[in-house]
Amino acid sequence: MSLHDFSLRRHARSLLPGPGLRQRPDTVEANADELEALLLRLTAVRRLREHHVWEAVRVIRELPGLAVDEWPSRRFRDLMAADALVDAVIHLTSTTEAKLCLRRLSHELGLWTCTLRYQPPGAGRVTFKARHPDLATAILGAFLRSCRGYQLAAGAVGRGQFST
Template sequence: MDAALNRGLADLACRIEAARVLREHHLWEAAAALPLTGASGSPGRASSRFAGLMAANALVDSVLLLLDRAEPKRSVRSMRRSGGRWTCVIERAPGNAGDRFTARHADLPAAVLAAFIRSCAPARERSGAVQGRHPTEFSAS
């Protein structure tokens, strides 16, 4: 990933953390930054499916579609609610064992998208505060 894309994802992650709930524009921005290029189906078909899910306000399903299309492959390890906050843990495919990424948020779609974005960040940006930004609740496990 190039530096501008990394900064864009870091900015998006900060805006998601600060938002009370995930908004459609957050997902559209993530979809634009992380193209639907995975192996399951054609990019055009995935884009149409994504647009349909967004039109139906199926935000969690929209995030999961982005996750499904990501390379390297990732999967949701857990989603749980405790103390009024959702915790989502995403891990990379078995070939990248040990790469787990956690995000916490009051809104489930926001927690899932934040963990996914966290999994896309270079290692140097996963260690606490993102360059010049406030610390977030993102962590690599």
């Protein structure tokens, strides 16, 4: 066995999907998968960057029934231009159709904990938490979890599983 046997270039070509699989499907499941992938990426970052927030905006815009027509707002764009990521992410949490409330922020042992609350009409309250060493990342993580929960609840109501 030689080093040539461990060549990544040679083996990577066989692992790539076929040409038909490289295109994104425009389904709710694909958007949910993108949301899950973004949540996973956020757990690995040391600090939130602007491209993470814009990726979150893109994924959320593609989820049906969550973002209003003029979302994100001009205020959000101004906050992003000013590099105020914490303020921009907090602004996002209050401007979707989920009507989230920032319930609690705490910092213990180097980790920020963000708790967002969603109160669906006719049901109890649902709380979403995220922990991260970076404040903006913790807030965005809780927000993305709430978006996932909102989509699951909206899909269940559409299928008649939850009463509202």
